[in-house]
Amino acid sequence: MEKQKTYALINYGCQMNESDTEHYAGQLKELGYEAIADFHDADVIIVNTCCVRESAEKKIAGKIGELKAVKVKNPDVVICVAGCMAQKDGEKLLKKHPQVDILLGTSYVNDFKQLLLDFLQTRKKGLYTSLEIRDAEFEGHRVRQSPFHAWIPIMYGCNNFCTYCIVPYVRGRERSRSVENIVEEIKQAVKEGYKEFTLLGQNVDSYGKQTGDKEAFAKLLRTCNEIEGVERLHYMTSHPRDMVEAVIEAVRDCEHVCESFHLPFQAGSNEILRRMNRGYTKEKYLELIETVRKHVPNAVITTDIIVGFPGETEEDFEETLDVVKKARFDSAYTFIYSKRSGTPAARMENQVPLDVKKDRLNRLMALQNEISLANHEKMVGDTVEVMADGPSKHPGVWNGRTRTGILVLWPTEGKTYELGQKVNVKIDTAQTWLLKGKAID
Ligand code: 5AD
Ligand code: SF4
Numbered sequence: 001m002e003k004q005k006t007y008a009l010i011n012y013g014c015q016m017n018e019s020d021t022e023h024y025a026g027q028l029k030e031l032g033y034e035a036i037a038d039f040h041d042a043d044v045i046i047v048n049t050c051c052v053r054e055s056a057e058k059k060i061a062g063k064i065g066e067l068k069a070v071k072v073k074n075p076d077v078v079i080c081v082a083g084c085m086a087q088k089d090g091e092k093l094l095k096k097h098p099q100v101d102i103l104l105g106t107s108y109v110n111d112f113k114q115l116l117l118d119f120l121q122t123r124k125k126g127l128y129t130s131l132e133i134r135d136a137e138f139e140g141h142r143v144r145q146s147p148f149h150a151w152i153p154i155m156y157g158c159n160n161f162c163t164y165c166i167v168p169y170v171r172g173r174e175r176s177r178s179v180e181n182i183v184e185e186i187k188q189a190v191k192e193g194y195k196e197f198t199l200l201g202q203n204v205d206s207y208g209k210q211t212g213d214k215e216a217f218a219k220l221l222r223t224c225n226e227i228e229g230v231e232r233l234h235y236m237t238s239h240p241r242d243m244v245e246a247v248i249e250a251v252r253d254c255e256h257v258c259e260s261f262h263l264p265f266q267a268g269s270n271e272i273l274r275r276m277n278r279g280y281t282k283e284k285y286l287e288l289i290e291t292v293r294k295h296v297p298n299a300v301i302t303t304d305i306i307v308g309f310p311g312e313t314e315e316d317f318e319e320t321l322d323v324v325k326k327a328r329f330d331s332a333y334t335f336i337y338s339k340r341s342g343t344p345a346a347r348m349e350n351q352v353p354l355d356v357k358k359d360r361l362n363r364l365m366a367l368q369n370e371i372s373l374a375n376h377e378k379m380v381g382d383t384v385e386v387m388a389d390g391p392s393k394h395p396g397v398w399n400g401r402t403r404t405g406i407l408v409l410w411p412t413e414g415k416t417y418e419l420g421q422k423v424n425v426k427i428d429t430a431q432t433w434l435l436k437g438k439a440i441d
Helices: 015-030 054-073 084-096 106-122 167-171 179-191 216-225 245-253 270-276 282-295 314-327 354-377
Strands: 006-011 044-049 078-083 102-104 126-128 149-153 196-200 232-236 260-262 300-307 331-336 383-391 397-401 407-411 422-430 434-439
Touching: 006 015, 015 044, 015 078, 015 106, 015 149, 015 196, 044 054, 044 084, 054 078, 054 084, 078 084, 078 106, 084 102, 084 106, 084 126, 084 167, 102 106, 106 126, 149 179, 179 196, 179 216, 196 216, 216 232, 216 245, 245 282, 270 314, 282 314, 300 314, 300 354, 314 354, 331 354, 354 422, 383 407, 397 422, 407 422
Parallel strands: 006 044, 044 078, 078 102, 102 126, 149 196, 196 232, 260 300, 300 331, 407 434
Antiparallel strands: 383 397, 383 422, 397 407, 422 434
């Protein structure tokens, strides 16, 4: 009998990368490969990379370096580096890491299967980094990580060109999948037992923009809400400049669209926002938060914030703190500005020293943590619907998420639960990052 062919996937970066990795897994499965956890023993290794910040790149470069020894031990192994860093560094990466066989840019996810077959025939290194617009429709079958939650990309690329961000250069121009193609994928996943879905895009609010319909995304939410079997529907990421009231109304009206809003504001100072090319002011952003709270009073709002953008003064930074105090986010992803060469901000003067950036990050996190805890404390005594994610690292304790994505832990007390099962948990303890309670049914 022929030996079972195996693959290992090493994924970095955002949810879009996770989703692409699930597509690679699907294509490998079609070719008869089976997943294994230890990449040292695999016949095909894919490293799916991210380059949004320098820290990510350094970590990934170390991992690609490790694969040199794997190639020496097994010269037949196929090493593929995919994703944003592959796109950005192209040939330079191949030269630096001669153990890499296939370098797959972000536009070639759909083509992986064929390109792997080509490589196996010719054993000639492949470099695929063209960013010309390619079809956004999805065909095939993803092998998903979770048995109940599915990532559904609805659009690819980004046209925003925020001055700090590398994404538009490595993911190309925006293109949207058709409604039919998205609905078909969700229906198929429902058939396989999936009940929770996250619609993905770098800027979901510009979904379908090429059709001229500013409300295309709101309509898509309403359409997906109607699909039989969809229990929870999330989406990310929104751009505060592009989020129209119709989206907020769709969240308000649709039973299955969860009441959480991820609205990255990045910085509080209008001057910094202008130089970031964000297209809104602090005042406009806070108005948007008010509109969300007006329509969806129980909304959980989260955000992304960058500290230490070039030229950010102490006064500018205090504007950021002011937004945090006023918006009262449930949680925030906070980042130190990382210089990405090729972006306009990398060439700006007055880069902020690292110690100042670190000090601002610490102050920002301390403030946000206080607010997160206060928000969570208000939930003590409430009963929340949790979708079970599995056992936590504490024996006899399971964890899951509320509709709005808050982590909840509860003791099983001898009961058995299934992954994806809905459990009502009465909250008795609030912490900065999570809630604890007891299952009541
Ligand atoms: N430096 C730091 N953070 C960045 N982000 C994007 N580019 C950079 C950068 N150059 C952050 C933004 C974005 C999140 C995904 O990553 O906050 O919303
Ligand atoms: Fe990283 Fe951005 Fe690429 Fe996602 S799109 S993998 S965050 S660089």
